[in-house]
Amino acid sequence: MDVDLLVHSAAQVCVIPPTAGGPQRGEQLGELGIIPDGAVAIKERQVVAVGPTAEVRSQVRARRELDAAGKVVVPGFVDPHTHLVWHGDRAAEFEQRIAGATYMEIMAAGGGIMSTVRATRSVSVPQLIRELKQRLDRHLAHGATTVEVKTGYGLETAAELRLLEAVVMAGRTHPLTVVPTFLGAHAIPASYQGRAEAYVTLVIEEMLPAVAEKSRRLGLSAPPFCDVFCERGAFDLSQTERILRAAKSLGFPLKVHVDEFAPLGGTRLAVELGATSADHLVTTPPEDIAALGNSETIAVSLPCTPFGLGQCDYTPAQAILAAGGALALATDCNPGTAWCHSMPFAIALACRYLRLTPRQALAAATLNAAFAVGLGHKVGSLSPGYDGDLLILDMPDYRHLGYRFGDNPVLTVVKQGRVVWERAR
Ligand code: NIG
Ligand code: FE
Secondary structure, X not given: OEEEEEEEEEEEEEOOOOEOOEOOOHHHOXXXXXXXXXXXXXXXXXXXXXXXXXXXXXXXEEEEEEEOEOOEEEEOEEEOOOOOOOOOOOHHHHHHHHOOOOHHHHHHOOOOHHHHHHHHHOOOHHHHHHHHHHHHHHHHHXXXXXXXXXXXXXXXXXXXXXXXXXXXXXXXXXXXXXXXXXXEEOOOOHHHOOOHHHHHHHHHHXXXXXXXXXXXXXXXOOOOEEEEEEOOOOEOHHHHHHHHHHHHHOOOOEEEEEOOOOOOOHXXXXXXXXXXXXXXXXXXOHHHHHHHHOOOOEEXXXXXXXXXOOOOOOOOHHHHHHOOOOEEEOOOOEOOOEOOOOHHHHHHHHHHHOOOOHHHHHHHOOHHHHHHOOOOOOOOOOOOOOEOOEEEEOOOOOOHHHHEOOOOOEEEEEEOOEEEEEOOO
């Protein structure tokens, strides 16, 4: 068989096969399907063969070859939770937090998300696209080949639509796959202070239909994800439920920010509504962990966020796994709590604070993360039929992921069979 690309002689190829076609749940997490002296062949954007180099070589004639001797080959990382479209920065707030102010105090005083909203509303769509693509470049250089991006720094209908447009257009002109999410319910904007219900009504009656219409005009085959920041000081449980039910009835798949600071019951709501993912999960109570474990909802942990805030509480990952949950990792990259473009750094944190082994963290950052954005049958694994998205990592053994940190281990990024990034020599 003629193929477009053969990556061969890798010290290890980590295939990360799905479990019965689904994510790796509970104690199954960490099944890597390691092939020593391994090879991957890609044809017409998809993996067509994976196995020992000698075996794959005997089956294919390749137009291009990459020698991965002494290196590790893994699927491209999937980052299923980011807020990458914004303008400006919050370095001054970082300094205030170091001096003792809390994230929610700064937000209640009109800073935080609202300060990024003000900056973001002031720039044009082309500028938003330019800045977003520069951030996507950084994600790609750290090995992400699929990235979810949320709106949420517009918080008025026209501004939210502009952010959605920027996300979709950036995705069309960047090698990364971009998955859009509408997060109109990210904060109560200043002009609605004390009138949260009125803002919720605006989201439901004006924004959701406008976003559905805009996504049709942008040529999307379905509405984007709809997400809500369910939190004290943001949207309470009943407001979250109203928004998510309305979104669901319009065909939006769902995601929810839950239990980041206060446990409001958002996790159980996410499960009840069949949300694709429940994200953050720091203060989640045991009953909600049990509900999550019995559901299809992916548990997305964002360890860069407590780290970025200098906090000590992380996702109770071991309890989620013991309950049979499907755990995924993401960066949460945003200008407030976690400006981090590196999935390898999220993995390093998860190994320490979630007590994931490197093999568990790797599966959580690839296959399970793909299921968290509804793409678990297309990306996140090197099984035949999956997209040819892979990384050559500068390490002799996959366990160096997590073990080493603060340095970029990525040598080469392949997206759908094409080399899209290489470390400068
Ligand atoms: O996921 N929690 C809400 N949203 C982001 C923070 C956004 C911001 O501070 O700008 C998060 O941590
Ligand atoms: Fe977030």
